[in-house]
Amino acid sequence: MEVFNRFIAPKGFKFGAAYAGIKVSGKDIGLIFSEQPAKSAAFYTTNVMAAAPVQVSKEHQTATMPQAIIVNSGNANAATGKKGLINAYKMAQVTGKELGIDPKSVLVCSTGLIGEQLPMKKIEDGIVKAVKGLNLMNGSLVAQSIMTTDKVTKSVSVQFELDGKLITLSGVAKGSGMIAPHMKLHQATMLAFICTDLRVSRKALYEIMTDVNERTFNSITVDGDTSTNDSVIMMANSLAENKKLHSGDKKLSIVAGAIEKVFSSLARQIVKDGEGSSKLLEITVKGANDYKDAKQVAKTIANSNLVKTAFYGKDANWGRILAAAGRSGVEFDPSKVKLSFDGLELVKGGLGVKVDRRSLSPIMRKYNIKVELDLCQGKSQASYLTTDLTEEYVKLNAEYST
Amino acid sequence: MEVFNRFIAPKGFKFGAAYAGIKVSGKDIGLIFSEQPAKSAAFYTTNVMAAAPVQVSKEHQTATMPQAIIVNSGNANAATGKKGLINAYKMAQVTGKELGIDPKSVLVCSTGLIGEQLPMKKIEDGIVKAVKGLNLMNGSLVAQSIMTTDKVTKSVSVQFELDGKLITLSGVAKGSGMIAPHMKLHQATMLAFICTDLRVSRKALYEIMTDVNERTFNSITVDGDTSTNDSVIMMANSLAENKKLHSGDKKLSIVAGAIEKVFSSLARQIVKDGEGSSKLLEITVKGANDYKDAKQVAKTIANSNLVKTAFYGKDANWGRILAAAGRSGVEFDPSKVKLSFDGLELVKGGLGVKVDRRSLSPIMRKYNIKVELDLCQGKSQASYLTTDLTEEYVKLNAEYST
Numbered sequence: 001m002e003v004f005n006r007f008i009a010p011k012g013f014k015f016g017a018a019y020a021g022i023k024v025s026g027k028d029i030g031l032i033f034s035e036q037p038a039k040s041a042a043f044y045t046t047n048v049m050a051a052a053p054v055q056v057s058k059e060h061q062t063a064t065m066p067q068a069i070i071v072n073s074g075n076a077n078a079a080t081g082k083k084g085l086i087n088a089y090k091m092a093q094v095t096g097k098e099l100g101i102d103p104k105s106v107l108v109c110s111t112g113l114i115g116e117q118l119p120m121k122k123i124e125d126g127i128v129k130a131v132k133g134l135n136l137m138n139g140s141l142v143a144q145s146i147m148t149t150d151k152v153t154k155s156v157s158v159q160f161e162l163d164g165k166l167i168t169l170s171g172v173a174k175g176s177g178m179i180a181p182h183m184k185l186h187q188a189t190m191l192a193f194i195c196t197d198l199r200v201s202r203k204a205l206y207e208i209m210t211d212v213n214e215r216t217f218n219s220i221t222v223d224g225d226t227s228t229n230d231s232v233i234m235m236a237n238s239l240a241e242n243k244k245l246h247s248g249d250k251k252l253s254i255v256a257g258a259i260e261k262v263f264s265s266l267a268r269q270i271v272k273d274g275e276g277s278s279k280l281l282e283i284t285v286k287g288a289n290d291y292k293d294a295k296q297v298a299k300t301i302a303n304s305n306l307v308k309t310a311f312y313g314k315d316a317n318w319g320r321i322l323a324a325a326g327r328s329g330v331e332f333d334p335s336k337v338k339l340s341f342d343g344l345e346l347v348k349g350g351l352g353v354k355v356d357r358r359s360l361s362p363i364m365r366k367y368n369i370k371v372e373l374d375l376c377q378g379k380s381q382a383s384y385l386t387t388d389l390t391e392e393y394v395k396l397n398a399e400y401s402t
Numbered sequence: 403m404e405v406f407n408r409f410i411a412p413k414g415f416k417f418g419a420a421y422a423g424i425k426v427s428g429k430d431i432g433l434i435f436s437e438q439p440a441k442s443a444a445f446y447t448t449n450v451m452a453a454a455p456v457q458v459s460k461e462h463q464t465a466t467m468p469q470a471i472i473v474n475s476g477n478a479n480a481a482t483g484k485k486g487l488i489n490a491y492k493m494a495q496v497t498g499k500e501l502g503i504d505p506k507s508v509l510v511c512s513t514g515l516i517g518e519q520l521p522m523k524k525i526e527d528g529i530v531k532a533v534k535g536l537n538l539m540n541g542s543l544v545a546q547s548i549m550t551t552d553k554v555t556k557s558v559s560v561q562f563e564l565d566g567k568l569i570t571l572s573g574v575a576k577g578s579g580m581i582a583p584h585m586k587l588h589q590a591t592m593l594a595f596i597c598t599d600l601r602v603s604r605k606a607l608y609e610i611m612t613d614v615n616e617r618t619f620n621s622i623t624v625d626g627d628t629s630t631n632d633s634v635i636m637m638a639n640s641l642a643e644n645k646k647l648h649s650g651d652k653k654l655s656i657v658a659g660a661i662e663k664v665f666s667s668l669a670r671q672i673v674k675d676g677e678g679s680s681k682l683l684e685i686t687v688k689g690a691n692d693y694k695d696a697k698q699v700a701k702t703i704a705n706s707n708l709v710k711t712a713f714y715g716k717d718a719n720w721g722r723i724l725a726a727a728g729r730s731g732v733e734f735d736p737s738k739v740k741l742s743f744d745g746l747e748l749v750k751g752g753l754g755v756k757v758d759r760r761s762l763s764p765i766m767r768k769y770n771i772k773v774e775l776d777l778c779q780g781k782s783q784a785s786y787l788t789t790d791l792t793e794e795y796v797k798l799n800a801e802y803s804t
Contacts, residue, residue, distance in 0.1 A: 049728030114721030115754040226729035313800030319516030326451030327628035352517040391793040398715030
């Protein structure tokens, strides 16, 4: 299995992007098109305020074999009521018409401003342009077109062999970028689109994705705020012509490995681009009674402002980590816990260990720090990726918009 | 009922404070003493990592009619294992011996450094000094002695008449202050000690406090991190000689009103002193199906970094508030919600309302802003007090300690 830090088009997929004038500059319409209807699986935000496009995508994606994803940046089409919903359907309709396919096979995503109606004239023109420009090589332009507060584009590809066929699995994502100065009512969103030429049943795809999604995209945080537009969508169009994989097939473990590589790479790229961040922190909680407990403790630590500011200050303030674990709602015996940073033990049996400053300082200065908390009571573990909390984060998110 | 912004000694209470050298400067030992054993009620942190003194106070307070609270600042005696527990008992023992009372009637509190053992020699000397200095007027010194990262002392008194007797209810608190430069492993803690000469049954006291505590101390946040040492302790020594109040007595509503005044004043003083804060935000969620739902939504908004940074930036970014409400786990109909800032309507029927900038700007510049979200589906409401999130907060909490 080979991993590429760029976007390779799987068989039968084409990509388009255009500037429609929703954002001040840069591409703001993206299009992923599969020559033939695809098996799909998707996960959407659990936010009650789910944006209009999320509702439309959910409906289309579960009812059909989707063939296209149309996405705009610069406006989230969230908190926009009935008109917003009509506009989201309209985006699917225009895209379907231009591509000559059923509008119901078009999924719709938006990211950007919240609480404002889409500029539909601009968007319709943009869709027409994006369809005209469709080709095999534009995957990286789609990654560009979905950027809002992101500093860098995010994409990855994995290739592997199955039944003598080359399978390509490629993804683009956006998320956790900075607030663009002078733009108002911004809302950072996580979007990830993954396309593959793999032949696989929808059931098998969901089974793998549920598990992998939980351990990758659902195990990252920048600020603990869940967006109204978060969506992870996978399309598998079968054009690699491998023997169709069904639920229970042993070969699925290879596919699961490939999907995990793509998801975890995109998730990591998102956290690395986390707003104003100066560090990438990997919080692993071991020795829990079950995965749910381990994840709950890891998540509480990962979202603690006190923990995040301590790492920003290069301060090995382990008391804050233990205190966060202690308020997570998970029961454990404080007199057993162990804690280490990059393998250097700081706490043992719940008590601080005398640590040589010459060993600790270089670790605290690193960009990427592995924090491992061992609850020493069970066999389960979970990891969370997070950033530190910096003055830059506050500055970016406090930018005047009114 | 009269409220005083200073500490008035209820009948039969004496106070002491001393400098023991645990902190770099300032009083660091405080003592509250009741001439006779008191009915008591208390609430402690739910953190699994609860500090040693919390464990000792819990044991003593439920087993006895307590007569004294001994407290130190500068060291939290948390994550200190068996030795920490022995030291907490020792503090009760020394205090009891000096006062000539049963050590089991002494409650113990600590706040400050986490993960280090108490300097017991200094603490014992400090206790002896504090007992020697006991008098009626030192209540405000106790408020000083519990400061760690606090900028100001926090105290309040309420007086009212019952059965022709004057009842005094007075409290001191600490919490949410700044990280003191060059001090290491700090952990901000909320402590509140309330004493009264009221004659009341323990059962009635608990009933009132459970409700009031939920709506005051348990409805504030600065950074969402629950400390290992949080404690709210009430002592009622009966010396006002009113007719004893039992559970169900109608006059309890007067007492409940007085307790609520004291608790809400101290809670508000804590948030106003919130680390690095520049604003005091009152988040009220109305129209929920029940109090629990209302509080969950209010809490999620109050803890959202995106909401807090927006207010710091004087940005009426209502999308962030709705998005936080939407991820709170509470179901509601997004197309019904209303939102206002200081009475100015920003959202109606889930959609943004055109707002005159001349009305909005002065509100956003205020120190104290009332945010009201109406879910428009039920009759319950709850409020949360919070601060904004500032660059100063990050700076203070990132201070080097290693």
